[in-house]
Amino acid sequence: MNNQEIREAIRQRIKSYSRIILSRHIRPDGDAVGSTMGLAAVLRARYPEKEIYVVNDDTADYTAFIGTEDTQPDDAAYADALLIALDTGTFDRLSNSKAGLAKEIVKIDHHIDDKPYGDLSLVEDFRSSACELVVDFCLSFPEDFPLTAEAAACYYVGMVTDSGRFRYSETTGDTLRLAGALLDFGIDTERLFAHLYLDPYEEFRSRSALLRKIKRSPAGVLSLTIPRSLRKKLGLTMEQAGAAVSLMDSVKGSPVWIAFIEADDGTIRVRLRSRFIGVQELATRYHGGGHLCASGATVYSKKEAGALLREADALLSHYQLSHEDIL
Numbered sequence: 001m002n003n004q005e006i007r008e009a010i011r012q013r014i015k016s017y018s019r020i021i022l023s024r025h026i027r028p029d030g031d032a033v034g035s036t037m038g039l040a041a042v043l044r045a046r047y048p049e050k051e052i053y054v055v056n057d058d059t060a061d062y063t064a065f066i067g068t069e070d071t072q073p074d075d076a077a078y079a080d081a082l083l084i085a086l087d088t089g090t091f092d093r094l095s096n097s098k099a100g101l102a103k104e105i106v107k108i109d110h111h112i113d114d115k116p117y118g119d120l121s122l123v124e125d126f127r128s129s130a131c132e133l134v135v136d137f138c139l140s141f142p143e144d145f146p147l148t149a150e151a152a153a154c155y156y157v158g159m160v161t162d163s164g165r166f167r168y169s170e171t172t173g174d175t176l177r178l179a180g181a182l183l184d185f186g187i188d189t190e191r192l193f194a195h196l197y198l199d200p201y202e203e204f205r206s207r208s209a210l211l212r213k214i215k216r217s218p219a220g221v222l223s224l225t226i227p228r229s230l231r232k233k234l235g236l237t238m239e240q241a242g243a244a245v246s247l248m249d250s251v252k253g254s255p256v257w258i259a260f261i262e263a264d265d266g267t268i269r270v271r272l273r274s275r276f277i278g279v280q281e282l283a284t285r286y287h288g289g290g291h292l293c294a295s296g297a298t299v300y301s302k303k304e305a306g307a308l309l310r311e312a313d314a315l316l317s318h319y320q321l322s323h324e325d326i327l
């Protein structure tokens with residue numbers, strides 16, 4: 001089936017089922033919750049006679065403002081139900097342990113389709129978010145899936161968050177046109193952004209403490225070292241401390257930045273980030289790897305951390321020799 005035939009088949013399936021269960025991936029983000037809640041809003045408004053459930057095994061505080069999900073129906077309810085899995089690349093990431101009981105599964109997603117699943121699968125991996133794809137799907141069948149103001153607000157959350165506020169390279173003209181169609185419904189973006197991007201005062205305070213610890217190497221590499229003691233004092237988990245790497249992501253002339261986070265066992269977890277210059281190769285030399293401009297590594301002493309930092313500094317000075325406008 002080509003893309004148009006898959007869309008048509010999904011349209012038919014949704015119309016034919018009287019019970020539809022929507023699920024998304026575990027540890028939800030704005031796109032996962034926005035796409036499920038948005039499609040549920042569309043279906044409830046257009047088909048009040050159908051039973052529409054949004055069912056997942058886990059929730060997240062961060063997305064709770066979008067709305068409340070439903071309680072898990074009995075196993076028997078699945079026997080004649082259609083399950084729509086949104087924003088979930090692989091079946092094992094689906095946040096619904098009963099999904100396998102459904103009569104049929106439709107997958108709608110934008111992740112690379114490594115392990116296909118579902119009776120019908122609409123995957124467009126060039127989409128900046130699952131919400132972008134679902135909005136495009138709804139707009140392609142306006143009679144059957146008319147957008148509502150409530151759905152538009154949900155979908156907009158996913159489009160904004162997964163595209164890094166329309167900043168990541170996956171953002172296309174189509175992304176903005178589809179987001180524009182949502183804004184036409186009148187979304188309170190001021191409130192929405194407040195929900196998404198305001199931090200508790202304590203987090204703001206600990207960020208200012210961390211900002212003061214950032215150092216700059218001769219060539220311009222920024223680094224932040226968080227010893228165990230400081231991490232405990234600020235009450236940060238390894239994950240939260242690691243996220244502090246992004247505090248250094250917007251300094252002109254410093255296209256490489258590195259966080260060193262000391263774990264409880266004394267090893268030092270390293271997060272390397274960059275723009276334009278690759279840091280992956282450097283990370284592989286220190287027990288790590290990852291993506292070209294976002295890698296992780298591990299070092300086992302302050303001395304080794306210093307060596308990694310000096311290598312990063314040399315990498316940047318070498319880059320500066322052949323590039324004039326360092327951003």
Ligand SMILES: [Mn+2]
Pocket residue numbers: 031032087110129130162
């Ligand atoms: Mn997504």
